[in-house]
Amino acid sequence: MKGIRTFSKGGIHPAGKKALTSHKEIKNAMIPSVLVVPMQQHLGKPAKCLVEPGTEVREGMLIGEADGFISANVHSPIPGTVKTIKDIYLPNGMISKAVEIEFKGEFDRSGKVQEKHEWKNLSVKELISLISEFGLVGLGGATFPAHVKFGVPPGKVVETLVINGVECEPYLTADHRLMIERTADIIEGLRILNKMINPGKIAIGIEVNKPDAIELLSKAAEACELNLEVVPLKVKYPQGDEKQLLQAVTGREVPSGALPLEIGAVVSNIGTVFSVYEAVVYRKPLMERVVTVSGDCIVNPANLKARVGTPISSLIHECGGFKKEPAKIVMGGPMMGFSIFDMDTPVSKGTSGILVLSAKEVAAARQTTCLECGRCVSACPMGLNPTRLFKWIDHLEYGKSVEEGLLDCKECGSCGYSCPAHIPLVQGMKLGKNMYRKQKVS
Ligand code: SF4
Ligand code: SF4
Structure with missing residues (x-):
């Protein structure tokens, strides 16, 4: 293939592991009896909830209205009755209002010619x-x-x-x-x-x-x-x-x-x-998306078109469950995704994957002191010096790390992946940014 391009600075080559699902056709996921649809599935302000317990909803009905310009509407992925409105934890640790819908009645769109x-x-x-x-x-x-x-x-x-x-x-x-x-x-x-x-x-x-x-x-x-x-x-x-x-x-x-x-x-x-x-x-609202369910612990890895609000346990069950003890469940990709601790966590508009990984895949080796090898510097696509930034953050010198480019960090994890001393570099970058922002507003 001619003219293959790439970016110039840094980058890494983790094993792709895509063969587990790259040949698997997209299939419609089963629809569980209860879905939990968060009002915060986008960057910006959460949607304003328009329903209450007891409200009858139709497939594709508006249940959350964008609250301002940087916000997005949310629609009901199924017909049914609103059971509760509750607060749930999102994978990133934020809390969102969510609408719990019990599946009942007929679909307006699914199975019908549009x-x-x-x-x-x-x-x-x-x-x-x-x-x-x-x-x-x-x-x-x-x-x-x-x-x-x-x-x-x-x-x-x-x-x-x-x-x-x-x-x-x-x-x-x-x-x-x-x-x-x-x-x-x-x-x-x-x-x-x-x-x-x-x-x-x-x-x-x-x-x-x-x-x-x-x-x-x-x-x-x-x-x-x-x-x-x-x-x-x-x-x-x-x-x-x-x-x-x-x-x-x-x-x-x-x-x-x-x-x-x-x-x-x-x-x-x-x-x-x-x-x-x-x-x-x-004229179809965004109420479902394709999710890769994969990892070395899943019996039948697959690409499933899942309704927003589907609990991850339902998708894992549909893929045959676990074939060995999982050490970690990740929502998104293994480099930038979030670890999940609650199997009821719902699929949202941003969920690209659910990965169930064994201890062998996520082997957390013991951290040692920096070897000053420079591998993290070579890996960083933003041209930063991760080991130096980490040292500033470790010494609570957040301002100095920002002066040296901390806010340009994409949290891609390439530095930590390359580090032979297993220093949690990306976790350090995230902490450093949060602490710097907190110091700025106080
Ligand atoms: S996480 Fe940040 S510092 Fe580390 S390689 Fe990616 S952009 Fe560079
Ligand atoms: S890759 Fe790890 S050991 Fe090497 S310089 Fe960076 S932080 Fe130090």
Whole structure:
């Protein structure tokens, strides 16, 4: 394959482990009898809950209303009755109000032929309004409300719309399966985004460990009228990060603290493109998503299209349960995901994977003192000196670590992964940022 690109600084090569599910077709997950739907599934303010115990809800009904501009609507993924409204812990440790719905009655959408809507005559404002109405958020992990990202401010010109088909975290294959199973729908989603954003060109970055996706999308790109290029990328973590992806695809760097728009780019995940297609063409709210259920403890790893609010225990059970004692359950990828301690934790709009890993996979070796080997420095994609930052944080000198670039840290975990002394570098970075912010407001 010619012209394979990547980002320049740092990066690591963890074992991919994608073969467990990369050949597994997306299947609809079973719908459990009770779902718990959080009001906080996006970056920004939580949605305002519109229902109360006893409210009868229909599939796709609005149950949480965006509270302000940086917020997103939430819809009921099933028909049923609201049992309770309760506070739950999210995987990141935050508390969110959540609506517990008992499944009852008939589906309005599922199993029924849906009308296709013509969208080419809609204005950009009308398209953005559909994206907002149906609660779309970025599905790559950041969950930024999509109507904000795609609503390009007047006077700003987008040279390149960069689509993230990288999926660089080990184990995850949900985006890969979408690219090969729903290629035509993704191209239609790109047509809609092309009208909304009006970029000079569109580039889809895909790592070369997905040759079938590269081939299918390249053929589709050649056959369609869009100015669309598929860019094969070397396999390297964290290439799915916005800044690393932009550098790999466009060759341009986003300055520290700036947004991609400042270099004329908008970045969107491939799953988000598919949800744009479903929202605009089928007027479908974002109430389900593809989740990779994998890891060395799962009997039948799979890619399941799960309703938001489905407890992870239900998906694990559907995949045959555990074949050996798990040491860790992770929501998301193993590098940046969150450890889960409650099997009732619900799938949300941002859940790309559920990984069940044995002690062998997560072997926590004993920490020793820094060997000053510099491996963490070579691994950091942001050009930081993680060992030095860690030392400042360890000495409670948060201001000094910020002066040396702490706030540019993406928490990608490449430094800790490379460290032969097993120093918890990324945990240190997270702590340092929190402490610095606390000191600033006090
Ligand atoms: S976690 Fe932060 S410091 Fe460590 S490699 Fe990633 S960006 Fe660099
Ligand atoms: S990789 Fe670990 S041991 Fe090596 S310099 Fe960095 S912190 Fe020290």
